[in-house]
Amino acid sequence: MMFNRAARDDIKPRLPSGMSAMTFHSLAFQEVIEPSSGFIRKLAGELNPEDGPTLTGKLVAKELGLSQSSDSDIESVSQLAMAIIRTVGMFQISADKEPSPDHVPDDVLPLAIRQPDKSDQCDELKERLADWAKQLWTLMSRERNGFPINHDTYLKIFHLREHNVDAELWILDEYQDTAPVAEHLIRQQTGQKLFIGDPYQQIYGFRNAINALENPIRRGLPVHYLTDSFRYNHQIAGLATLILRALGEINPVRGQARDLLPANLNGHHTVICRSNLTILVRAGEALLNQRRVQIEGGIPLSTFARVESAFALFQGRPEDVKVGAMRSMASWEELKEQIFGLGDRAGDAKTLIQLIEQYQSRLPLFLSSVKASLASSSRGPDTIHFITAHKSKGRQFPMVALDEDLAPSATILRKLDYGEPLRPHETETLNLLYVALTRAELSLHLPAKLKETFKRLSDNFGSSTGDIGEHLATVQVGTPKSHESLVRQYRTQAFINAHRRTEDDSNDR
DSSP states (O other): SSHHHHHHHHGGGGTTTTOOOOOHHHHIIIIITTHHHHHHHHHHHHHHHGGGGOOOHHHHHHTTTTOOOSSSSOOHHHHHHHHHHHHHHHHHSSOOOSSSSGGGGGGSSOOOHHHHHHHHHHHHHHHHHHHHHHHHHHHHHHHOOOOOOOOOHHHHHHHTTOOOOOEEEEEEESTTBBBBHHHHHHHOOOSSEEEEGGGGGHHHHHGTTTTTHHHHHOOOOOOOOOOOEEEEEHHHHHHHHHHHHHHHHHSSOEEEEEEOOOOTTSSSEEESSSSHHHHHHHHHHHHTTOOOOEEEOOOOOOHHHHHHHHHHHTTTTTTOOOOGGGGGGSSSHHHHHHHHTTGGGTTTHHHHHHHHHHHGGGGGHHHHHHHHHHHHHOOOOOEEEEEEEETTTTTTTTEEEEEESSSSSSSHHHHHHHOOOOOOOHHHHHHHHHHHTEEEEEEEEOHHHHHHHHHHHHHHHHHOOOOOOGOOSOOOOSSSSHHHHHHHHHHHHHHHHHHHHHHHHHHHH
């Protein structure tokens, strides 16, 4: 069982007879969709919008009879419909048997209701949304009514059927980031199970993924560690080990003996960021500096919508606010007050505030330049490649720069200083930094904020010996052949720069 389709397609040609590689969705598709003409029709629009209806807010509003007066806390019909769809979506990836208030995502709620002093009002709204979600799930789960479904629907239906698949051995990859529905599905199966994963690379908690390795380890299954890496060097291994020790791990990771090359941010390199909003900001800044950019996977339309809605508030145009969570805000100052009131729970919203207040009337030009870059295929030797840390998982890049938005908050660092337990989302922040850090093969650039982070981690969790051998892998493979020319180029440039500095020093004297 593979994490995604790309991993499945990669391993398929190498499998011996008698073994098959699948994602959980492909297994469920085989068992639920293929045998049923009714479910095939319900899924048709998801596969190709020309072949049938899709699950949209407009359709949900019509089928459930939603109107402006349907809910006192959510005035917009479209916002209410999308909140119901999102609630069903969270239910579908859960291990539960029916939708409940626990499945209502916080970000579908109006920002004002999320405040600590509105907890009773928030709970009541979640109850109402759960009731709507139960009605929607009834429409989706019935085989013959024609109401459209999505891919998570048939996975959930397969889980609820409690069907046992005839397999002698299950090999479960990336099990530290498994949807509860998939983990519960596997628990229903007979056969031997081999669990593969790294609990410190659990980074999809925001999608309600869980570390499914915990249960089998707690039950006493034997654990085998893979601590050596061919990708990164001993210096990165040392930094990664600091994060692991902060999280309570006693086994260090180890890398290659080669030293890191100096970072050259004027040449082609990969920038890893935590959020799509940060990528939008950094890419826009790079474009203003006449750099070419490449954005892995693009930027979601929802990210642009957040910026444009916040900008509408900034300019006093509340009628142009399209993001539901902001619609209840009467002004820009109220939005700022609500965001800063959330503290660490504000996520990247403070970046949003800074972006708009910095560019103000120039913001539309800023956004249009980023959108134009997404439509362009122009690339060059100085192109900056942007990618989120989540998308970088499982990948590797020669030259990497980490963005400061990956730095843990002051609250997290204070807790580590005093040995206080971290909340799950705080642990995931460190996991995400660990994942991003270990993508670099040859060169790594850290901004000042991350240098300060690692200095603090070193003070608290660093080795007293400072022995480089602690972080050297048992097997050394040297520089990958694909990067040999790049290494020679960097070394030549470093020699030229050093020679130039010597001449300059001599001339100064």
